[in-house]
Amino acid sequence: MSVPKQSFTELQYQFAAHIRNPQENSKPADIEDRRMAIYRDLFFNNIEGFISGGFPVLKSITSEKNWLQMVRKFFDQYRSHTPYFLEIAGEFVAWVTNEREPEPWDYPFLQELVHYEWVELALDTSEADLSDVEVNVQGDLLKGHPQQSPLAWSLMYQFPVHRISSDYLPEMAPELSTFLVVYRNSDDRVKFMEINQLTARLLYLLSEDVQLSGRQALLSIAAEMGQPESEQIVEGGLTILQQLRNSEIISGVRY
Known part of the structure; x- marks a missing residue:
């Protein structure tokens, strides 16, 4: 058969x-x-x-x-x-x-590392454009809404994934989390900036409410820190916003 x-x-x-x-x-x-x-x-x-x-x-x-x-x-x-x-x-x-x-x-950081490396690739190949958002590039960062670039991603990891190499393989996560912004600038170069928790919170508040001015976001953070109406935090926050704009993480101001 x-x-x-x-x-x-x-x-x-x-x-x-x-x-x-x-x-x-x-x-x-x-x-x-x-x-x-x-x-x-x-x-x-x-x-x-x-x-x-x-x-x-x-x-x-x-x-x-x-x-x-x-x-x-x-x-x-x-x-x-x-x-x-x-x-x-x-x-x-x-x-x-x-x-x-x-x-x-x-490695204990395996999942975070692959995500971080993917973010770099995703931004490098993203079809988003810095001109997609209409903003005043030189606008007042406190009076208006500081608009985050569509090519800037704010990230938090338990491990400092941007430092991982054959010479640095941590077995345990540090006490403090790592906050990063990975972004692509107008030269189409993908870069990263390590930021602190305050800056990460500022970017989060601004991303959640497009009506929020820079001053309002900073005063909200001041209240969370138990220092309402703190002009010192507003002044320090303005410096941070200016640095973010200079790096093209903030595209400009939306009114």
Whole structure:
């Protein structure tokens, strides 16, 4: 009795499963291994190349064995929600954050580091434009609403992810969180600025209420600190706002 041939759909599934994980899934019987090897290497190397380019710090602090194993598991296990190569990095972050099983070698800052590296890539490729928001570039930062650039993201991490390297691999989070603004300036350069908690709170208040003036936001912070009507905090806050505008984190003032 002859064995029935596979349907084309079954063949496709077996072909794809073998490419994703050749150690666990056999190749279609009618395709010679030399030909399958071309597809195995092409697909995996493309994915590994995109992830290497998006997460260079993570790759540099991970052994080659662990790195390739992690990329292989992503390639095998994750079902992408986008067909675009530029969005592979975002899909990798989603997998690491939501689906990946922890490994014994994992760094405690792994999830935060991949997010930080993805932010840099996301801003570098963002189609947002600094001219998208109509503002007075030289407007009064206290009277009007200081408008944050659409290409500036305010972030908080438990670990100082911007300092991670082969020479700095913290095993425990510091007492104080790390506050960063990652932004792309008018020269299309992605940069970061480490900020303190007060500046992070100021940017948050301004992002939550587009009607809030710079002075109102600073007085709100002063009240939270138990120093209502503090002109000293307003003056110090104005200096901070000016620095943020000079760096193009604040685009200008909206009235």
